[in-house]
Amino acid sequence: MKSVRLKLLFALLMSGVFLVGCSGDAEKIAEKPAPVHMEDGDECHVCGMAITRFPGPKGEVITEKEQAVHKFCSTKDMFAWVLQPENVNRKHTLYVHDMSQEEWDNPNDTALIDAREAFYVAGSGREGAMGPTLASFATESAAHDFMMEYGGEVVTYDAITLDHLNTGMPMGGMHEDMSGEQHGEMHSGMQHGHEH
Secondary structure (H helix, E strand, C coil): CHHHHHHHHHHHHHHHHHHHHHHHHHHHHHCCCCCCCCCCCCECCCCCCEHHHCCCCCEEEECCCCCCEEEECCHHHHHHHHCCCCCCCCCCEEEEECCCCCCCCCCCCCCEEEHHHCEEEECCCCEECCEECCEEECCHHHHHHHHHHHCCEEEEHHHCCHHHHHCCCHHHCCCECCCCCEHHHHHHHHHCCCCC
8 A cells, every 4th residue: 555655656746847847848948039139240141231231120030949140131131031931930039120119220229029029011111221121110000100101011920921022122113224114014024924
């Protein structure tokens, strides 16, 4: 009888240790790393440009397993990396600037927010590094106010596609060549195998 009780007590103790060990791991997994400040010498993980030399919101990705920090000169470049097939389903930690609390010409990392919870304005008249970018905001109302002033459309993180990254690009129909034909029409025709 004593041996059965001792075995039962031992089993209960071991399961308690197992549960404590598991809950500790769960807490470690649930904790997301804090954003890392963007320094003057930092270069964009996608294009290699100096991050702090350009206006507009920036992005940052901290990889899930390695905890490697990848910094981006614009939210557009961050999404170009995140939407790649090898990255799209990973649970990396992502940060962007809340542009309702940052200066457009020189965001200074005082308001980095979770990119998955942010609201974005795609196709606005404001430019970031290398042209059009996705303006990022902590609230939908701030994104809407920005859209009313600068144009574009409000989208959530999950709704952003590669098409949003191409909104407002010069090859998307913004400039005309000497014959008056839009480059965007020529480009889309070439993509579909048609000649103009």
